Amino acid sequence: MSASTxxxxxxxxxxxxxxQERLLEEAAQxxxxxxxxxxxxxxxxxxxxxxxxxxxxxxxxxIVINSTKTQANIFETFGFWFARPxxxxxxxxxxxxDVDGYGVYFRWFGNTALxxxxxxxxxxALATFAGYGFARYNFRGSRWLFYLVISALLxxxxxxxxxxxxxxxxxxxxxxxxxxxxxxxxxxxxxYLMRVFVEVSVPRELIDAAxxxxxxxxxxxxxxxLPLMLPGLMTVLLISVVGIWNNYxxxxxxxxxxxxxxxxxxxxxxxxxxxxxxxxxxxxxxxVGGLVTIIPLIALFLVLxxxxxxxxxxxxxxx
Amino acid sequence: MxxxxxxxQAVSSMATQTAARQAAxxxxxxxxxxxxxxxxxxxDRRGIWFIAPFLVAFLLFMIAPLGYAIYTxxxxxxxxxxxxxxxxANYTQxxxxxxxxxxxxxxxxxxxxxxxxxxxxxxxxxxxxxxxVAKFGRVFRTIFFxxxxxxxxVSAVMWAFLLEPQFGPFTHAASAVGIHNVNFFSSSLLLPSxxxxxxxxxxxxxxxxxxxxxxxxxxxxxxxxxxxxxxxxKIIWRVKLPMVRPAIVLLIFLNSIGALQLFTEPLILxxxxxxxxxxxxxxTLYIYNTAIGGSQYNLAAAGAVxxxxxxxxxxxxxxxxxxxxxxx
Numbered sequence: 001m002s003a004s005t006x007x008x009x010x011x012x013x014x015x016x017x018x019x020q021e022r023l024l025e026e027a028a029q030x031x032x033x034x035x036x037x038x039x040x041x042x043x044x045x046x047x048x049x050x051x052x053x054x055x056x057x058x059x060x061x062x063i064v065i066n067s068t069k070t071q072a073n074i075f076e077t078f079g080f081w082f083a084r085p086x087x088x089x090x091x092x093x094x095x096x097x098d099v100d101g102y103g104v105y106f107r108w109f110g111n112t113a114l115x116x117x118x119x120x121x122x123x124x125a126l127a128t129f130a131g132y133g134f135a136r137y138n139f140r141g142s143r144w145l146f147y148l149v150i151s152a153l154l155x156x157x158x159x160x161x162x163x164x165x166x167x168x169x170x171x172x173x174x175x176x177x178x179x180x181x182x183x184x185x186x187x188x189x190x191x192y193l194m195r196v197f198v199e200v201s202v203p204r205e206l207i208d209a210a211x212x213x214x215x216x217x218x219x220x221x222x223x224x225x226l227p228l229m230l231p232g233l234m235t236v237l238l239i240s241v242v243g244i245w246n247n248y249x250x251x252x253x254x255x256x257x258x259x260x261x262x263x264x265x266x267x268x269x270x271x272x273x274x275x276x277x278x279x280x281x282x283x284x285x286x287x288v289g290g291l292v293t294i295i296p297l298i299a300l301f302l303v304l305x306x307x308x309x310x311x312x313x314x315x316x317x318x319x
Numbered sequence: 320m321x322x323x324x325x326x327x328q329a330v331s332s333m334a335t336q337t338a339a340r341q342a343a344x345x346x347x348x349x350x351x352x353x354x355x356x357x358x359x360x361x362x363d364r365r366g367i368w369f370i371a372p373f374l375v376a377f378l379l380f381m382i383a384p385l386g387y388a389i390y391t392x393x394x395x396x397x398x399x400x401x402x403x404x405x406x407x408a409n410y411t412q413x414x415x416x417x418x419x420x421x422x423x424x425x426x427x428x429x430x431x432x433x434x435x436x437x438x439x440x441x442x443x444x445x446x447x448x449x450x451x452v453a454k455f456g457r458v459f460r461t462i463f464f465x466x467x468x469x470x471x472x473v474s475a476v477m478w479a480f481l482l483e484p485q486f487g488p489f490t491h492a493a494s495a496v497g498i499h500n501v502n503f504f505s506s507s508l509l510l511p512s513x514x515x516x517x518x519x520x521x522x523x524x525x526x527x528x529x530x531x532x533x534x535x536x537x538x539x540x541x542x543x544x545x546x547x548x549x550x551x552x553k554i555i556w557r558v559k560l561p562m563v564r565p566a567i568v569l570l571i572f573l574n575s576i577g578a579l580q581l582f583t584e585p586l587i588l589x590x591x592x593x594x595x596x597x598x599x600x601x602x603t604l605y606i607y608n609t610a611i612g613g614s615q616y617n618l619a620a621a622g623a624v625x626x627x628x629x630x631x632x633x634x635x636x637x638x639x640x641x642x643x644x645x646x647x
Contacts, residue, residue: 002490029540030450030541030545035450035551036550037452042453043456045447046453046455047449048453048461049447049453049456052444052522052527054460056462056465056466056519057465057483059474059477059478059481059519060465062481063500066480066559074480074486075486077486079480079487079488079491117564125372126372126376127373129372129373130370130374133367133368134367136366137364137367138363139365139366142370145368151371151376152381153573153576153628154631154634155381155385155630156580156630157603157626158384158603158606158626159369159624159626159627160385160388160617160619161382161618161621162606162616162619163384163387163388166387166391166616167383167384167387176496179554182379185380186373186376186381188377191373192568217365221369226332242467246471246472248470248472249582249607253610253611263470264471264472265352265472267472267476268472268587269334272590280359288475290473291471292467292469293470294470294473298468300468301468
């Protein structure tokens with residue numbers, strides 16, 4: 001009883017917040033009448049948006065529709081409509097099975113989730129500490145260090161990943177989840193975003209005031225700065241999780257056991273296998289596997305859109 | 320005041336802005352002369368402890384591998400004779416390898432077409448949404464952003480099915496409108512196909528960044544322009560575009576770094592039809608195939624270092640070029 005009341009009031013609260021956001025957005029908008037546009041322009045531009053939306057949705061629609069087809073129907077029937085038999089459940093069940101000894105999809109799904117959560121949390125924590133350190137302390141060499149971190153953006157992934165592979169071979173990190181998780185915790189973009197976010201949202205005066213009151217540096221960080229940094233922290237977490245979820249090159253190189261693969265490597269392997277095997281029905285699995293891969297991320301960003309916006313705004317303010 | 324500072328920061332480049340901020344910080348701390356300087360200094364140094372955890376990871380998983388890549392690239396491993404120092408031999412081999420350079424030129428052509436087209440589309444829609452001159456702007460913005468959530472592997476798989484030369488719906492559509500026997504994976508159409516895929520993947524993301532940048536243009540500036548009877552085109556070109564130029568520069572920079580490392584899309588397309596995608600199709604594919612396929616790690620490391628130098632040269636070169644032209 002009380003639990004449901006709480007959830008209802010929270011939902012109302014959320015709806016109210018969303019309404020306010022929309023009102024704010026509308027208030028910031030200059031009425032289009034003032035631009036003196038001709039009457040047809042709005043319809044014409046809406047039509048162009050509609051065309052690009054179709055372009056964007058074509059592959060998504062294709063993957064949804066074809067996840068319900070048999071291998072023969074994927075190739076032989078019209079790509080943008082359903083065909084009998086309706087095989088979605090059959091295809092979906094295939095994701096729990098080991099295909100040709102190449103591995104089980106849902107094992108990969110679990111791996112991806114594990115790498116994304118561990119790596120994402122680690123990257124966010126490191127970036128939050130470092131961003132705060134760079135923004136609010138002015139020690140010798142901090143500027144130089146910051147430039148060094150930012151210039152890491154220019155280094156090609158191959159120049160990092162290949163040597164990692166060679167080193168892992170020596171220290172037994174090949175086929176270890178830490179070989180994937182630990183490098184994922186290094187996020188120069190995260191440090192950059194957190195630094196900018198601290199500059200904007202944690203006033204220097206507030207920290208000075210807390211120091212005068214005798215608070216220690218660690219206490220100031222956790223009690224005072226961290227709550228103010230939460231929206232930026234969420235953004236960095238999202239960016240890191242999506243980055244690791246979509247990462248292909250690093251796991252492709254460092255893993256040789258298919259029970260450690262993330263989704264991206266597994267699907268890549270299946271699509272290669274599907275071409276070369278005559279009898280196995282792998283194409284429907286590639287399609288339904290692709291669909292199941294993108295659903296969690298699309299859901300994640302639809303639910304947390306607010307944080308995306310604030311984070312990207314940061315990116316645009318920052319330069 | 321804040322908006323003014325924001326604007327000033329926006330017109331300066333990232334580097335100069337940070338420098339200016341540091342200078343301001345120094346001025347600010349010098350201004351507060353009442354505080355004992357020794358205390359200030361001691362406090363400042365504690366910042367290193369906040370940065371240390373990241374720095375350790377950064378050194379271990381970024382700097383050390385990079386250093387090791389450079390080190391390895393100077394050696395040669397042979398089955399008989401083991402590993403020996405070979406100086407610049409690997410570099411000579413990479414630099415003289417025509418297929419490496421044709422890959423480099425291919426990704427430069429790819430970026431030179433894909434990035435401007437994508438940014439033009441992204442800016443066009445960002446402007447439309449910013450001005451509110453199309454209906455259902457929120458819905459369209461959300462739809463356009465969806466591909467960002469799709470891993471490159473899955474995008475490439477979906478597009479490979481759509482463009483497949485025998486069964487693909489796009490191939491059928493082309494023959495339905497009278498273009499028969501079109502092969503999107505042929506050597507002449509492969510790069511344009513990858514460009515379309517990349518535009519599909521990244522336009523929404525770039526659009527959202529440009530949109531947020533456009534939203535931060537102060538309302539009163541636009542209102543003043545309207546009162547001066549500026550047309551909507553003038554407002555877009557003369558008022559809005561100059562104010563989001565830093566965001567555009569940042570996007571060109573980030574997209575270029577990505578484009579030069581093109582890898583996943585051609586690799587996956589090669590699974591579907593490997594006739595057009597050579598093992599050296601892009602520099603990253605060259606490095607990947609040299610290392611993993613050919614086990615020539617030293618040569619691959621040299622390739623990776625050369626690619627890094629190309630990326631740095633292009634980014635720094637364009638930065639210097641812009642500065643000389645007086646922009647940014």
